[in-house]
Amino acid sequence: xxxxxxxxxxxxxxxxxxxxxxxxxxxxxxxxxxxxxxxxxxxxxxxxxxxxxxxxxxxxxxxxxxxxxxxxxxxxxxxxxxxxxxxxxxxxxxxxxxxxxxxxxxxxxxxxxxxxxxxxxxxxxxxxxxxxxxxxxxxxxxxxxxxxxxxxxxxxxxxxxxxxxxxxxxxxxxxxxxxxxxxxxxxxxxxxxxxxxxxxxxxxxxxxxxxxxx
Numbered sequence: 408x409x410x411x412x413x414x415x416x417x418x419x420x421x422x423x424x425x426x427x428x429x430x431x432x433x434x435x436x437x438x439x440x441x442x443x444x445x446x447x448x449x450x451x452x453x454x455x456x457x458x459x460x461x462x463x464x465x466x467x468x469x470x471x472x473x474x475x476x477x478x479x480x481x482x483x484x485x486x487x488x489x490x491x492x493x494x495x496x497x498x499x500x501x502x503x504x505x506x507x508x509x510x511x512x513x514x515x516x517x518x519x520x521x522x523x524x525x526x527x528x529x530x531x532x533x534x535x536x537x538x539x540x541x542x543x544x545x546x547x548x549x550x551x552x553x554x555x556x557x558x559x560x561x562x563x564x565x566x567x568x569x570x571x572x573x574x575x576x577x578x579x580x581x582x583x584x585x586x587x588x589x590x591x592x593x594x595x596x597x598x599x600x601x602x603x604x605x606x607x608x609x610x611x612x613x614x615x616x617x618x619x620x621x
Contacts, residue, residue: 412467412468413467413468413469413470414467414468414469414470414496414497414610414611414614415470415472415494415495415496415497416469416470416471416472416495416496416497416498416499416610417472417474417491417492417495417497417498417499417520418430418471418472418473418474418498418499418501419474419476419498419499419500419501419516419519419520420476420500420501420502420503420509420512420513420516421476421502421503421506421508421509421512422444422475422476423476423503423506423509424476424501424502424503424506424509424554425442425501425503425554425555425587426445426473426474426476426501427439427442427443427445427449427473428442428554428587428588429499429501429552429554429587430449430451430471430473431451432587432590432593433451433453433471433593433603434451434452434453434471435451436590436593437590438587438588438589438590439587444475445473445474445475445476446475447475447487448472448473448474448475448491449472449473450470450471450472450473451470451471451473452468452469452470452471453468453469453471454466454467454468454469455467455468455469455604455607455611457607457608457611457612458608459604465611467611469607469610471499472491474488474491475488488519492519492520495520495547496547496548496610496613496614497547497548497549497550497606497607497609497610498520498521498547498548498549498550499549499550499551499552500513500516500517500549500550500551500552500574500580501551501552501553501554502551502552502553502554502570502571503553503554503555504553504554504555504556504558504559504567504568504584505555505558505559507570510553510570510571511570513551513571513574514573517574517577517578521545521547545578546613548580548606548609548610548613549574549578549580549581550580550581550582550583550602550603550606551571551574551580551581551582551583552582552583552584552585553567553568553571553582553583553584553585554584554585554586554587555586555587556584556585556586556592557586557588557589558586568584581602581603581605581606582602583599583602583603585599
């Protein structure tokens with residue numbers, strides 16, 4: 408298999424936000440019955456048709472690397488995860504819509520994955536530690552996914568969904584909010600499915616233009 412037939416996408420976020428359930432849904436199109444904590448990293452594969460329905464259509468494989476989200480402050484935790492951050496073609500940041508801290512911690516995850524030399528030591532990165540100029544040249548396609556949407560009351564959704572505005576300002580990523588226990592959120596033709604396909608196409612498009620791993 409040619410090397411460019413397979414791409415690597417990190418799935419990052421705090422423990423308990425639903426990364427394993429999300430990866431299972433994306434790759435198997437099924438709900439994960441008994442999710443467990445991820446130790447280290449687990450990898451699953453999704454088949455994607457690039458530019459489906461066009462003369463440029465091509466099938467390729469997406470490796471989704473579900474990285475354990477332990478938030479220990481020891482430098483050993485960071486160094487252990489760092490081994491997974493090489494040769495990355497895209498990143499999915501995952502947060503729990505019912506857990507404000509998990510949304511705020513996406514700052515820390517973006518720092519750790521995109522600018523590893525400048526990661527502060529705390530669990531939560533504050534505005535004072537977060538310099539968007541560090542990421543001005545980032546070319547890695549990003550996707551932000553909020554989980555457990557079903558647990559957010561309709562009257563609270565607008566407030567909750569604005570928590571990741573800082574990522575939109577800095578990286579302009581696609582954003583999807585869903586319930587990992589309900590496949591209809593990613594049903595073919597839905598707005599979420601279109602966003603997901605666009606994200607994966609963007610990754611492949613960058614590789615076709617210039618292979619530039621993280």
